[in-house]
Amino acid sequence: GQQVMQIPQYQHVQEGEDFTTYCNSSTTLSNIQWYKQRPGGHPVFLIQLVKSGEVKKQKRLTFQFGEAKKNSSLHITATQTTDVGTYFCAGPWNYGQNFVFGPGTRLSVLP
Amino acid sequence: DTEVTQTPKHLVMGMTNKKSLKCEQHMGHRAMYWYKQKAKKPPELMFVYSYEKLSINESVPSRFSPECPNSSLLNLHLHALQPEDSALYLCASSLTGDYGYTFGSGTRLTVV
Numbered sequence: 001g002q003q004v005m006q007i008p009q010y011q012h013v014q015e016g017e018d019f020t021t022y023c024n025s026s027t028t029l030s031n032i033q034w035y036k037q038r039p040g041g042h043p044v045f046l047i048q049l050v051k052s053g054e055v056k057k058q059k060r061l062t063f064q065f066g067e068a069k070k071n072s073s074l075h076i077t078a079t080q081t082t083d084v085g086t087y088f089c090a091g092p093w094n095y096g097q098n099f100v101f102g103p104g105t106r107l108s109v110l111p
Numbered sequence: 112d113t114e115v116t117q118t119p120k121h122l123v124m125g126m127t128n129k130k131s132l133k134c135e136q137h138m139g140h141r142a143m144y145w146y147k148q149k150a151k152k153p154p155e156l157m158f159v160y161s162y163e164k165l166s167i168n169e170s171v172p173s174r175f176s177p178e179c180p181n182s183s184l185l186n187l188h189l190h191a192l193q194p195e196d197s198a199l200y201l202c203a204s205s206l207t208g209d210y211g212y213t214f215g216s217g218t219r220l221t222v223v
Contacts, residue, residue, distance in 0.1 A: 031209075033211055033212075035212075041216070042201055042214040042215065042216050042217050043154060043201070043203075043212070043214050044214070045211035045212055045213065045214075047211075048210070048211055088153055088154075090212075099156075099208075099212065100156055101153035101154050101155075102153060103152075103153055104153050106151075
């Protein structure tokens with residue numbers, strides 16, 4: 001069946017360092033979404049990518065969708081303590097257009 | 112209004128109790144979802160309502176019973192739960208299934 005991996009599982013960075021998380025699917029996706037969940041909080045929608053090779057930026061965050069639409073990445077430039085949380089990719093892996101979450105990457109930022 | 116409101120925020124219930132979780136949104140979203148999240152795990156999809164009709168039930172035990180009284184409300188009725196059902200229950204909505212989801216802050220459920 002369809003599988004999704006996110007790497008790394010955990011990442012500890014010093015404040016000001018860059019951070020990247022990768023989402024890899026065993027099958028081609030029609031689109032992919034990214035969410036952030038702060039400790040003790042709920043997932044918050046960040047972005048949706050639809051087109052092959054698409055790149056979108058939100059301030060210090062850069063999102064990419066692979067050319068083959070089987071992988072995606074989220075890059076954060078110059079991390080801040082407010083970036084702490086778990087970053088999930090979500091895709092229509094099992095249910096058509098309804099989204100299922102990847103396992104997540106937990107980011108810690110040391111001041 | 113750009114929020115999904117869930118009540119209660121916390122719930123402790125015994126294994127013989129019946130309780131309900133409530134979710135409300137006034138954004139005109141036509142898809143609503145229940146997710147279950149265990150600590151340090153991703154949210155797991157339980158139910159999907161599309162235009163007030165149940166479209167997906169991901170093999171959830173019958174002790175969980177969803178209800179969508181109208182396009183703004185979503186309930187999750189709980190009966191005879193087990194301690195392993197303790198988790199954060201998240202409600203979400205989206206314009207349709209193709210758009211980003213707006214999540215509520217969740218109900219933290221403890222079954223004793």
